[in-house]
Amino acid sequence: MDFNFKEEQLAFADALKRWVTKDYSFDARRKIVHSPSGVSDAAWTTLVELGMTALPVPEEQGGFNGSALDMLVVMQELGRGLVVEPYLATVMGAEALKTGGGHPQLLEQVAVGELKLACAFTEKQSRYDLADIATTATAQDGAYVINGTKSIVLHGAQAGSLLVSARSSGAQRDAAGISLFVVPSSTAGVAITDFRTLDGLRAANITFTNVQLPAAALVGTEGTAWDTLEHTVDYGAALLCAEALGAMEAIFAATLDYLKTRTQFGAPIGKFQALQHRMADMYIHLEQARSMAILAAVKMASGDAAERRRTVSAAKFRVGQALKFVGQQAVQLHGGMGVTNEVMAAHHFKRLTMIELTLGDCDHHLQRFIAQPGFATDGEP
Structure with a gap:
């Protein structure tokens, strides 16, 4: 399997990263979060202009017909920037319409940013x-x-x-x-x-x-909507794995930077071997989560529903384990600062915690994985 992203995918990710860095700063996000609506019309307009709302919509309705793998790079950058706009809810709604059939006019409105869904x-x-x-x-x-x-x-x-x-x-x-x-x-x-x-x-x-x-x-x-509901939620879970990946990358980088600058006993605390071991463990969890997030995005295109269920649940479980470990270690390594609202890492940790609980937590997806065909053989549980 080729794990390299296409040029178009990297271009989408780069455009998002530049916008987040320039216009979606920590202070800007805080103002949006505490506004009456909790979202920003200006930010949504930018997402539309960048083509993000058109990305998952079929070409027949004016979109780019992007796959879950295309969406992975987008969600990863949204997770890294802690973007609070109603993007996930809208693309999940679009996926439900695509899967269920009909209502092409609504998909056209989604593509041009005129309609948000939930x-x-x-x-x-x-x-x-x-x-x-x-x-x-x-x-x-x-x-x-x-x-x-x-x-x-x-x-x-x-x-x-x-x-x-x-x-x-x-x-x-x-x-x-x-x-x-x-x-x-x-x-x-x-x-x-x-x-x-x-x-x-x-x-x-x-x-x-x-x-x-x-x-x-x-x-x-x-x-007959059951298959549409299940597919849509699997799609959303795969996108959440990608968003968690971006948030984990951000909180890992922030923690590494903190260890390099925080001094104790006359030296940066990052020089202490015990803390280096903890960072190494965080990195291992992050890379395993990355592999599972990519696999889940790839398998969303599978015509085998059982394979899709098995892979998405495995990914949501493994990413859930990773985000708990990475988030909790980051908070501890930051010390008391790790739980204050003045530090971005605290907000990444909150988002990671909510991702774990959204569309099925670790326990739910572990049980779902076990229940899939092929898990038990020869009558053994």
Whole structure:
């Protein structure tokens, strides 16, 4: 396998890196995080101008038809710069539309930056079980009525349209009977409660009360959205692995710089062998995470759903282990400074912590990996 990135991929990454360095400084990010909306229209416009919103959209809808591997270099730089704009939520929504089929006009709007999306897949009782859906979609006179509540919807309040999973038939935890709908956030009966998360991003709890939707709001075929949901969340998990990789690279570099400049007993603390060993261990975790993040991005293009599930869960688990180790070691090596808001490493650590908990933590993905075909042989667990 060729692990070298293409020239176009490196150009995207370089453009993002230069923008983050020039215009998305630590102080600029802090102002955005504490603004009323928690995002920046100017930053979003720049992402659009750089082609980031068009990257994952099919060429037929004005995009570049970028793969998950193309997205890896983008997410890596966004993670390095701790960018808080609703990019992940939007590209996950676009992936759901691409996978489910239909709504090409929405993908066109995403490509030119006119529409932000959010995926309302989780509920308070479901944790990481995508099939545990209490929200209902009732067919009525050729249309649908949605009732229910979605929890911790990433950038739900900043989205123009929501991708909402709802149960149109079956029991609450059945994979069959789930439908996916496009719901404009301004639709009557949609109530959105916005809040800031630990890492400075935004999420929302969203309640749907007798929300009337036309039949055209349905994505794909009624009752068959499970495969689309699972694919979309795997795609998001692969992108989170890439974002974590960028954040780990940044916090590793910051820690190394700190060890070179912080002196104790008349010498930089980086000269102490015990600390050098800890940095070496951090580097090993980082490189193993890099390999798994790349593999997950490659396997997202696999036509074998079982292979995709197995690889993405393996990557999310291994990257989750790595980000815990790298983040915790970085905080300890920074000393008391490592947990103060005045130090960028503290914010990288917060983001890494949230990435571990988003779209399935280590325990969830370990169990999912074990449950895939081929793990157990000859009847042995």
